[in-house]
Amino acid sequence: MSDFRAAYINELYKISKKKKITVTIILSVLAVILTGIVVYAINRFAGIRITGYSEFPTLALSVFSYTLIPLFTAFVCIDMFSSEFVEQTIKITLTGPASRFKVFTAKVLAAATFIAANLLFVMLITLIVSLFINGIPTDLFKIILSYIFEFFPIFVFALMIILICNITKGTVSAFMISILVFLLLNGLGIVFSAYKSFLFTSAFDWYKLFLGSYINFHKIFRVFVILCGYGIMLFGISNYLFDKKEL
Amino acid sequence: MKLSKKMTALCACVVGVALLTTSAFADVLIGSGYYNLKNAAKTTAAKLTNETDNFTIDIAATVKVDDKAIVESTGQTKCDVKNQATEESFKTVDNGKTEDGYTYSDKEESISRDGNTGVYYIYKKTNTGKDSVIENPFNVKGADDVEKIIDAFVGSLQDTVQVEETDGKKMYTGNLSDAQIPPLVNAISSYALKYGILDKNRSEDMGIPYPETNIYVLGASGKAIEGKDGIIESVIGSASASGTDENGAAHTYSVEFSVSITDINNTTVAKPDLEGEDVEYSTSGFELSEKYVGKYKNDIVKQEDNSFVKCGERIFEITSVENGVMAGKYYEVYNNGYQPNTKREFEFSTKVTKGDYFNSFTYTENGEEKTGIIEESGKQNLMVSLDIEMNDDGGYRTKDSSKNFDETFIRVFE
Amino acid sequence: MDKAIMIENLSKTYKNNRGIHDINLEVNSGEIFGFLGPNGAGKTTAMKIMTGLMKPDKGDVKINGYSITESYEKAMKNVGCIIESVMLHQYLSGFENMKLRARYFDVSDSRIDECLEITGMLKFKNEKTKNYSLGMRQRLGLSMAILSDPQILILDEPLNGLDVEGMVEIRNLILKLSRETGTTFFISSHLIHDVELTCNKIGILYEGKLLNIDSTDNILKNYSSLENYYLSEVDSNV
Numbered sequence: 056m057s058d059f060r061a062a063y064i065n066e067l068y069k070i071s072k073k074k075k076i077t078v079t080i081i082l083s084v085l086a087v088i089l090t091g092i093v094v095y096a097i098n099r100f101a102g103i104r105i106t107g108y109s110e111f112p113t114l115a116l117s118v119f120s121y122t123l124i125p126l127f128t129a130f131v132c133i134d135m136f137s138s139e140f141v142e143q144t145i146k147i148t149l150t151g152p153a154s155r156f157k158v159f160t161a162k163v164l165a166a167a168t169f170i171a172a173n174l175l176f177v178m179l180i181t182l183i184v185s186l187f188i189n190g191i192p193t194d195l196f197k198i199i200l201s202y203i204f205e206f207f208p209i210f211v212f213a214l215m216i217i218l219i220c221n222i223t224k225g226t227v228s229a230f231m232i233s234i235l236v237f238l239l240l241n242g243l244g245i246v247f248s249a250y251k252s253f254l255f256t257s258a259f260d261w262y263k264l265f266l267g268s269y270i271n272f273h274k275i276f277r278v279f280v281i282l283c284g285y286g287i288m289l290f291g292i293s294n295y296l297f298d299k300k301e302l
Numbered sequence: 303m304k305l306s307k308k309m310t311a312l313c314a315c316v317v318g319v320a321l322l323t324t325s326a327f328a329d330v331l332i333g334s335g336y337y338n339l340k341n342a343a344k345t346t347a348a349k350l351t352n353e354t355d356n357f358t359i360d361i362a363a364t365v366k367v368d369d370k371a372i373v374e375s376t377g378q379t380k381c382d383v384k385n386q387a388t389e390e391s392f393k394t395v396d397n398g399k400t401e402d403g404y405t406y407s408d409k410e411e412s413i414s415r416d417g418n419t420g421v422y423y424i425y426k427k428t429n430t431g432k433d434s435v436i437e438n439p440f441n442v443k444g445a446d447d448v449e450k451i452i453d454a455f456v457g458s459l460q461d462t463v464q465v466e467e468t469d470g471k472k473m474y475t476g477n478l479s480d481a482q483i484p485p486l487v488n489a490i491s492s493y494a495l496k497y498g499i500l501d502k503n504r505s506e507d508m509g510i511p512y513p514e515t516n517i518y519v520l521g522a523s524g525k526a527i528e529g530k531d532g533i534i535e536s537v538i539g540s541a542s543a544s545g546t547d548e549n550g551a552a553h554t555y556s557v558e559f560s561v562s563i564t565d566i567n568n569t570t571v572a573k574p575d576l577e578g579e580d581v582e583y584s585t586s587g588f589e590l591s592e593k594y595v596g597k598y599k600n601d602i603v604k605q606e607d608n609s610f611v612k613c614g615e616r617i618f619e620i621t622s623v624e625n626g627v628m629a630g631k632y633y634e635v636y637n638n639g640y641q642p643n644t645k646r647e648f649e650f651s652t653k654v655t656k657g658d659y660f661n662s663f664t665y666t667e668n669g670e671e672k673t674g675i676i677e678e679s680g681k682q683n684l685m686v687s688l689d690i691e692m693n694d695d696g697g698y699r700t701k702d703s704s705k706n707f708d709e710t711f712i713r714v715f716e
Numbered sequence: 717m718d719k720a721i722m723i724e725n726l727s728k729t730y731k732n733n734r735g736i737h738d739i740n741l742e743v744n745s746g747e748i749f750g751f752l753g754p755n756g757a758g759k760t761t762a763m764k765i766m767t768g769l770m771k772p773d774k775g776d777v778k779i780n781g782y783s784i785t786e787s788y789e790k791a792m793k794n795v796g797c798i799i800e801s802v803m804l805h806q807y808l809s810g811f812e813n814m815k816l817r818a819r820y821f822d823v824s825d826s827r828i829d830e831c832l833e834i835t836g837m838l839k840f841k842n843e844k845t846k847n848y849s850l851g852m853r854q855r856l857g858l859s860m861a862i863l864s865d866p867q868i869l870i871l872d873e874p875l876n877g878l879d880v881e882g883m884v885e886i887r888n889l890i891l892k893l894s895r896e897t898g899t900t901f902f903i904s905s906h907l908i909h910d911v912e913l914t915c916n917k918i919g920i921l922y923e924g925k926l927l928n929i930d931s932t933d934n935i936l937k938n939y940s941s942l943e944n945y946y947l948s949e950v951d952s953n954v
Contacts, residue, residue, distance in 0.1 A: 058789065061819035068816070072808055102545070103492040104518040114485050143803040147813075147860070150767045150797050152820050154788050197481065248453040249337065252329035253322070260457050266481045267462045274461045277329045284322030291314020298307055301770040 058153040059161055065148070066165035070131055079127045083177055086123055090115055091184040098188075110192040111185035112178055113201050113266070119177055120205050120259050121241075124170070128213050129233045131169050135162050136220035136297075137229040146302055159297045163290065166213045171206055178202045201262035207282050208258040212237070214289035215255075221296040252277075255285045335463025336456060339474045340449075344440050345532045346563070351438040355384040356569040363559040367510045372397060381436050382571035388436065389571050397508050406574055413574060421580045455487065472528040483519050492517040495543050495555065511553050513545025520544050520554065536562040588661055588678045590654050592623050598684050598711030602634065613640035618686050618711045627653050628663060628676075632688070660698070662690075673698075682713040718745035720868055720900040721766070725775035728761055736761050736924045739775070743902055743917070745867075748894050750915030750932075751904035752946065758924040759904040760800055763872045766902070767797050779868060796866035798874055802857030806846035810837060810856050813845060814863065821864040831859040834889060850877030858886065862893070868900045869893075875910060887914050912942040920949050927953050 070076060094111065098104045139145035148158055178198065185192055192198055216233045223229040237256065244251035251257040261278050264271060333341075350357055358380045365373040377392035387408035394401045402417040412425045439445065453460075463476040480488075496517055505512040524539035542556035600616040614636035621630045629651040636642065650665035660675050665688075672689045675698060679685040687709050690698045721743040729735040736758040743749040753759050764770040766777045768788050777784045782791035804813045814828045832838040835855040840848070848856065854877050861869055874890075875883045891914065893899045905911050911918060918935060920927040927949045932942070939945040 057822070058820055064819055065816045068812075069805065069808070072812065074807070097489070098515060101493070102496055102513065102515040102517050103489055104516045110481065113481055117485065142806070143800075144805050146769060146799060146803060147805075147816065149769060150792070150795075150799060151817060152789060152792055155768075194481070245450060245454045248450060249333075250326075250330055252326040263457070263459060263482055264461055267479050268477045269462060269464050269475075271335075271461045271464070273332075274329070274334070277325045277332075280325040281322050281329070284318045284320070284325060286318070288315050288318025288322065291311045291318060294314075295307065295311030299771070302764070 058151075059157045062148070062151075062153045062158050062161035063164055066135060066162050067168060070134070070165060070169055073134060075127075075130055075134065079130075079173065080176070083119075083123060083127075083173070084180055086119065087115055087177060087180040087184055090118060091181075091188055095188050110194065110198050111188055112181035112192065112198045113262075115177065115181040115184075116201055116205060116262070117260060120209070124173055124177070124205075124209055125212055125237060127173055128166070128170055128209055129216050129230060132166050132213050132216040133220055133226055133229050133233070135166065136217055137223065137226040140220075140224075140300075140302075141226055143302065149302065155298045156294065159294050163214070163217065163293075166217070167206075167210055170209050170213060174202045174206055174209075197266060200265055204262040204265065205259075207279070208255055208261065211255045211258075211282050211285045211289065214286055214293065218289050218293040218296070221293050221300065252281065255282060258282055334460035335465045335474055335476065336460035338465055338472070339463055339526060342472070342474070342526070342528045342532065342534050346528075346534045347438045347440050349531070349533055350381070350563070350566075351383060351436055355567050356380070356382040356565075356571065357563055357567070358565040358569045360562045360564065361559070363557065366554075366556045366558070368553050369556075372508060372510055380565075380569045380571045382569065383436055385571070386436065387571045387573075404574075406571075408573070413576070415574075419580075421582060422574070422576055424576075424581055424583050426583065455484065457484070459484075470530040474526040474528070475524070477521070477523045479521050480519060483522070488519045491519050491541075492543065492545075495545070500555075511547040511551070513543075513553065513555065514548050515546050516552070517543060517545040533563060533566070535564075536560065588676075589656075590623055590626070590628060590661065590676065594684070595620050595623055597714040597716070598686075599714050600707055600709070600711045602636070602640075602707070604640070613637055616646075616707065616711070618684065627651065632665075662692075662698075679710050684711045684713075685709050686711055719743070719778070720745045720747070720780060721749075721902055722778040722781075723762070723766070723775070724778070726762065726765060726772055726777065727774040728765060728770065728772050734758070734924065736921075739921075739926045741919055741926060741929055743900060745900050746894065746898045747917050748890065748901040748903065748915045750911035750918045751902065751921060752906070752908065752911050752918055752942075753904070753921035754906055757921045759906075759921055760872055762921070763797075763799055763870060763902075763904060766870055767795070767799055768792065769799060794864075794867040795870060796861030796864060796868070797870040797872075798854070798857040798861055799870075799872045801850065801876060802853045802860075804845040804848065804853055804856060806844065809842050809844055810848070811841040813856065814841075814860055817860050817863055823863055828859075828863065831863050832856075834862070835859045836885065851879065851882055854878060855882070855886075858889075865897070866899070868902070870902045872904050873906070874903060875905065875907060883910065890914055908943050908946055912936075918942070920946060922950055922953060925953075 091111065094104075094114070139148070149155065151158075153161070182192065182198070215236065216229070219232050219236065220229045223232060240254045240256040244254050244257045258278050258281065261275070264275050264278075358378065361375075361377045361379075363373075363375050364371050373394065373396050375392065375394040377390065380389040382388070385408065387406070389404075389406050391404045392402060403415065404417075405412060405414040407413070410427060412427070413422055414425070415422050440449075459478065459482060462478060462482065463474055466473045466475070483491075496513060500510070500512060502512050520542045522539070522541040524537065526537045527535050529535045538558070538560040540556060540558040542554055544552055544554055546552050596619075598618045598620075600618070601612050602614040602616060604611050604613050614634060616632070616634050618632050619630045620628055622628070631647070631649040633647040634645045636645070646667070648665055648667040650663070652663040652665055654661050654663045654676060660677055663674050663676060664671055665674060666672070667689075673692065675685075675687040675690055677685040687698075687700055689701050691701050692698050719742050721741075723739050723741045726739040727735070727737050729737075734756070739762060741749075751759050751762070761770065765772050766779070766784060768784050768791075771785065776786075777791075779791040779795060780793075784791045804810075805816070808816075810832070811828060814832065815825075817823075818825075818828055829838060829841070832841050835858050837852065837855050837859055840852060845853065845856065854874065858871075858874060861871065869890075874886060878886060887910065890901060890903070894901060901915075903911070903915060912932065916932050917929065918932055919929040935942060935945045939948070
């Protein structure tokens with residue numbers, strides 16, 4: 056277990072030492088502030104309040120859950136897998152005392168931690184910005200719940216990228232394929248909207264299921280099971296490929 | 303150990319896929335309330351337009367500002383699918399003023415009554431039998447694409463529609479809070495409210511406060527009941543928005559509406575009895591009749607120095623119109639000093655064909671068969687285009703593009 | 717005597733038909749084993765399998781009695797290694813790279829400094845490793861390998877990129893560790909002279925096959941130098 060903890064801390068340490076993390080923080084703040092300014096300006100000059108009473112943080116989530124958050128997640132996952140394969144630095148980790156399964160799990164958990172931290176960070180920034188636009192959000196509980204639930208589909212997306220990293224040979228190809236898959240799944244969801252339950256990308260806005268006065272718990276449960284299914288499958292396949300990988 | 307790693311991966315895969323597919327299949331089979339409602343709407347449209355003989359739709363809508371009704375409108379449409387006839391009536395109370403109207407239409411004609419004057423306008427359809435009076439809106443071209451775009455917009459909100467089934471009837475209810483309304487939908491609706499539905503002048507006329515700032519959608523709710531036969535019997539819905547006027551006071555603007563479908567196979571659509579009523583007739587398109595027999599002229603004009611000079615006249619003369627067959631001649635008369643080398647002249651006796659948009663005829667000029675177009679222009683004048691060519695899209699163009707006359711022939715009364 | 721490393725019927729063939737074929741060898745605890753062979757003989761392949769970076773087609777490697785394919789963690793618990801050239805995280809400093817390994821063994825920062833001192837890298841410890849030369853990377857790799865005081869060190873071409881001075885230093889380090897802590901070494905090299913000076917047991921790998929294993933003392937009894945022995949072994953097997 057101490058091996059696993061060390062592997063996990065190492066992964067977080069590596070993420071935190073990258074310049075990308077600074078870029079992530081700066082871009083997140085800028086994007087949130089920009090969105091805030093747009094919302095404010097539209098009300099100021101056109102008289103339209105985009106967010107209504109709906110809190111600014113949920114509005115920001117609906118925008119970022121399809122843009123910045125998956126993008127940053129892709130960067131981090133590709134750094135953790137593809138970059139280390141290409142630069143061969145993975146050899147240091149893989150000749151260490153932790154088994155490959157532990158290393159893989161540590162990396163996945165580090166990705167999950169990053170996603171959670173990114174969501175938490177965006178939520179805090181949006182809450183601060185919303186003080187300037189809407190005043191104090193009235194339903195903090197639902198906002199927090201929305202951000203917590205957004206974690207799951209993004210995490211499944213991260214597992215998808217990790218699988219792609221374990222199949223592709225370079226960082227650029229892994230990134231391009233990840234983006235393509237993301238667009239493709241979203242596109243398929245629009246074209247075959249009756250069957251989009253099969254696509255985890257359709258759960259990217261599932262937190263909206265909680266926001267209304269009527270909450271369809273059965274539906275929430277089904278989506279959760281679908282995400283779990285995806286998670287288990289992707290984790291299993293990626294772990295197998297990672298274990299089999301020869302360096 | 304090697305095998306067991308493979309087995310573990312396989313197991314994870316099988317378990318994952320099993321969870322995913324069973325749940326997703328269940329999800330697709332159960333469908334969202336929204337999908338069920340959409341299918342119910344499709345079934346309703348299909349059944350009403352194909353399987354029923356007749357039905358009645360009642361519609362009522364109210365616009366309220368701060369819970370005070372500003373506009374109230376009710377309407378009733380009776381549809382006779384079997385005989386392709388409809389009767390529509392409506393009544394609107396707009397800020398105390400009442401307006402009403404009535405329209406009957408079938409394949410041959412439509413009769414509408416002006417609520418203010420009580421005059422009936424009878425409009426004879428010339429293109430009879432082509433368009434059906436009642437059509438399934440889901441079969442209209444492009445409906446599929448619109449449906450997909452709406453589906454994409456609705457997204458996860460699909461599941462906010464709740465379905466309850468009692469005694470074979472299904473009740474769909476949906477409530478959207480402001481937090482659930484997508485920002486884009488909110489922005490578009492708010493924009494529409496501020497600049498489309500209510501503009502400053504209109505709200506002053508209506509005596510309601512104009513929303514200047516802080517406009518946003520408060521929420522929307524709806525309820526629909528589907529009967530045992532799969533037809534939606536009634537729909538009620540409401541939506542409201544909030545806005546602040548120039549004095550800083552917040553107001554609520556809301557719309558409520560209800561639709562119900564009743565008297566299926568029990569509705570009678572009757573042509574109104576016009577005995578003793580004030581009636582005006584009109585027809586769609588142009589119908590050549592005997593009243594057009596006569597002489598029509600078009601001046602031949604030339605520009606000399608800085609003035610227009612009349613050189614002569616083009617004469618289009620209709621000598622008889624019988625059963626759609628028009629006989630007559632075309633010729634040109636020139637003034638002294640302007641005689642051309644050749645004068646255009648031909649006689650015709652031809653059937654006038656009614657097209658979708660214009661009436662055409664054929665004639666022979668210099669041994670060559672040509673096509674012309676004849677339309678009314680004003681009340682008593684004609685527009686005649688000679689030597690034209692039909693396009694594939696149903697339009698036409700003049701072969702001789704150098705012609706320099708406007709094709710309007712003025713009726714000559716002798 | 718304890719068997720530190722046991723290689724049994726180890727085979728691995730690449731798509732181009734090269735690789736290693738049916739290798740059997742044993743390294744006793746405390747021995748310095750020299751894995752001698754020309755470039756491309758399969759030394760790195762064998763060592764990648766030994767450290768779990770690759771899976772064998774056939775056979776197994778046991779380190780301290782534990783199979784590397786079946787109980788990797790137990791087998792690698794007391795092993796330090798350098799495989800191929802040392803690849804470091806370029807955005808981290810030398811010290812930070814060391815720290816990554818230190819976390820597994822709960823090693824203190826002063827021990828990291830100690831290991832850096834041993835390889836002469838202490839003065840570069842806060843520099844980002846993207847500026848390191850090949851020799852510096854090799855030294856840092858060595859520091860990482862010895863960090864946890866492992867019983868077994870598997871070093872693939874450890875003198876790669878080092879200058880003469882560096883070579884002597886590292887050789888002395890190996891001999892010192894062997895003498896003082898009884899560390900077992902498995903060192904691959906294509907430098908015959910260096911192997912002769914460092915190792916007390918030598919195996920020759922040629923075209924994927926292990927030709928012969930003998931102690932350095934025995935070899936030098938029968939041949940004037942290791943080079944002569946190597947040439948005659950290779951000759952008799954071609």
